[in-house]
Amino acid sequence: MVRFKMRKKDCRVSLKGLPKGVRGPLTIDTKTFKLTPKLGVVDVRKKGVDREEFEAFCKQN
Known part of the structure; x- marks a missing residue:
């Protein structure tokens, strides 16, 4: 299980x-964009870790 420190x-x-x-x-x-009152987009990017670790995290969670 991974714990996170969060900054907003x-x-x-x-x-x-x-x-x-x-x-x-x-x-x-993550970055959130509001396109219309009912439609939004969330951009999720990894930083500071290799791709395999990031993909393993996404599959587990």
Whole structure:
């Protein structure tokens, strides 16, 4: 199980994983866009970890 430290600023949320993985902590940045009153888009990006670790996290959760 991964725990996260969360930072919020405007429409952005940054999650930094605890404990650290092989290449540092799993860090996920999200940005929310409101396109219409009923439609929004969330952009999710990984930072600071290799792709395999990120994909394994997504499959588990």
